[in-house]
Amino acid sequence: MLFLRNLNLATRSALGFGLIGGLVLVLGLFALSMIQRRRRANARRKRRTGEAGEWAT
Numbered sequence: 158m159l160f161l162r163n164l165n166l167a168t169r170s171a172l173g174f175g176l177i178g179g180l181v182l183v184l185g186l187f188a189l190s191m192i193q194r195r196r197r198a199n200a201r202r203k204r205r206t207g208e209a210g211e212w213a214t
Contacts, residue, residue, distance in 0.1 A: 161169055202208070 161172075164172070
């Protein structure tokens with residue numbers, strides 16, 4: 158971690174924000190994949206049980 162001390166403030170800030178941005182991107186993609194998985198599981202369950210859609214009357 159001592160190599161960070163040799164970098165100027167702008168470079169350290171860019172690396173920090175880039176790291177945070179990368180983490181946000183990875184977590185967002187993970188969340189989207191979990192949402193898709195959940196939707197597919199719900200669709201399979203509804204087909205299996207014959208359940209109507211949420212808004213059906």
